[in-house]
Amino acid sequence: MFVTSDSSTLSPWQQLLLVVLRFLIGWHLFFQGFGKLQAVEWTSAGFLQGSSGPLSLFFHAIADTPLLQTLVDWITVWGLMLFGISLMVGILSRVSAAGGFVLLMLFYLAAPPLSADGFILQTAEGTELYVNKTLLEALFLLVILSFPTEKIAGLDLLLAQWRNRREP
Numbered sequence: 001m002f003v004t005s006d007s008s009t010l011s012p013w014q015q016l017l018l019v020v021l022r023f024l025i026g027w028h029l030f031f032q033g034f035g036k037l038q039a040v041e042w043t044s045a046g047f048l049q050g051s052s053g054p055l056s057l058f059f060h061a062i063a064d065t066p067l068l069q070t071l072v073d074w075i076t077v078w079g080l081m082l083f084g085i086s087l088m089v090g091i092l093s094r095v096s097a098a099g100g101f102v103l104l105m106l107f108y109l110a111a112p113p114l115s116a117d118g119f120i121l122q123t124a125e126g127t128e129l130y131v132n133k134t135l136l137e138a139l140f141l142l143v144i145l146s147f148p149t150e151k152i153a154g155l156d157l158l159l160a161q162w163r164n165r166r167e168p
Contacts, residue, residue: 010147010152013113015152015153015164018143018144018149018152019090019149019152019153020024021140021143021144022087022088022090022093022097022144022149022154023087023088023093023123023142024035024072025084025087025100025137025141026083026084026085026086026087026088026089026096027081027084027088028084028137029081029083029087030080030081030085030088030102031084032080032084033076033077033078033079033080033082033084034081036076036077036080037054037081042073042077043061043069044063044069044072044073044076045069047110047111048060048062048063048069048072048110049063049098050111051110051111052110052111052112052114053108053109053110053111053112053114054109055109055110055115056110059110061136064158075103078097079100079103080100080103082095082096083096083099083100084100087100087150088141089154089155090149090150090153090154090155090156090157091154091155091156091159092156093149093154093156094145094150097144098141098143099143100138100141101138101141101142101145104134104135104138104141105138107134108132108134108135108138111133112130112135113130113131113132114130116117119125140144
C-alpha cells in the first residue's frame with residue numbers, strides 16, 4: 001500500500017532530483033511572475049475573458065469586476081514570484097508547493113486543453129488534449145509536497161539545524 005517517506009529512506013540520487021525539481025519549478029514560477037511584473041500594463045483580463053473551462057463564468061465575472069481584476073493581477077504576479085523564490089531557496093517549501101499548486105490549477109481550469117469535438121487541439125505549445133504543461137507542473141508540485149524536501153536542502157533545513165543547536 002502506501003509507505004510514508006522521509007528523507008532518510010530516499011537515495012542520494014532521489015534526494016538530488018527532488019531538490020532540483022523543486023528549484024526548477026521555483027525558477028519557472030518566479031520568472032513567470034517577474035515577466036508579468038516587468039511587462040508594460042500587463043493584466044490577466046484577456047486570459048480571464050478568454051476562459052473556456054468549467055469555471056469560465058466565474059473567471060469572466062472576475063474580469064468584469066475592476067476591483068477583483070486588480071486583486072487577481074496582484075495575486076498572480078506576487079504569488080508566482082513569492083512561491084517561486086520560496087521553492088528555490090527551500091523555505092516554507094510545502095506551503096509554497098501547495099500555494100503554487102492551487103494557483104496553477106486555477107490557470108488550468110481557466111483554459112484547459114479541451115476540444116469541443118473531442119479531438120486534439122492545436123495550440124501555440126503544439127498539440128494537446130486534456131494535458132498541458134500547466135497541469136504537469138501542478139502535479140510536479142504535488143510530488144514536491146509529498147516528499148520532505150525541506151529536510152534535504154534549503155533554508156528550512158538550516159533553520160531546523162540552528163534551532164536544534166540552540167535547544168538545551
